[in-house]
Amino acid sequence: MRSGTRQQLRRLVVTGVAVAALGTAGIATAGSASAATGKNGVVEVGEFGLYYVTGSSGTVFDLFVSDTNFSGDVFPGTSISANDNTESYRNRDSLTWYVYTNASAGGSEGWLDPGYVGNASTTFKNKISSAYYYDAN
Ligand SMILES: [Ca+2]
Ligand SMILES: [Ca+2]
Incomplete structure (x- = not known):
């Protein structure tokens, strides 16, 4: 449900109101042409990336929509768990992202503004x- 809401929001932001007048077919075409793909190892526009090491480069866990529990997630193309295993960020979204030290938004909360690039503090x-x-x- 969150994902669907996000997709609709994204579509409006990216393509503007004009697309709405084109109807469902037009929206579908525009959406597929511009949508980022989460968890494909590339931090695209509209995504938030969490990197395996400091420096915000290299192996990255890229999110387009929220992820409530990193357990079971791996860095794309690897068998390396993403849980409790990220050291830096890159926010290419137009929205502020929030990170938590526990699953389901538990534990300590931090946030990364749009455009933020940097290393995680000791807490995170x-x-x-x-x-x-x-x-x-
Ligand atoms: Ca991606
Ligand atoms: Ca944790």
Whole structure:
């Protein structure tokens, strides 16, 4: 449900109101042409990336929509768990992302403004277990 809401929001932001007048077919075409793909190892426009190491480069866990529990997630193309295993960020979204040290927005909360690039503080380094594109707690 969150994902659907997000997709609709994104579509409006990216393509503007004009697309709405084109009807469902037009919206579908525009959406597929511009949509970022989460968890494909590339931090695209509209995504939030959490990196395996400091420096905001290299192996990255890229999110387009919120992830309530990193357990079971791996860095794309690897078998490396993303849970409690990220050290830096890159926010290419137009929204502020919120990160939490426990699943389901539990534990300590941090936030990364649009455009933010940088390393995690001690509180969050190798401790993040969920991330949201809104304030979830
Ligand atoms: Ca991506
Ligand atoms: Ca954790």
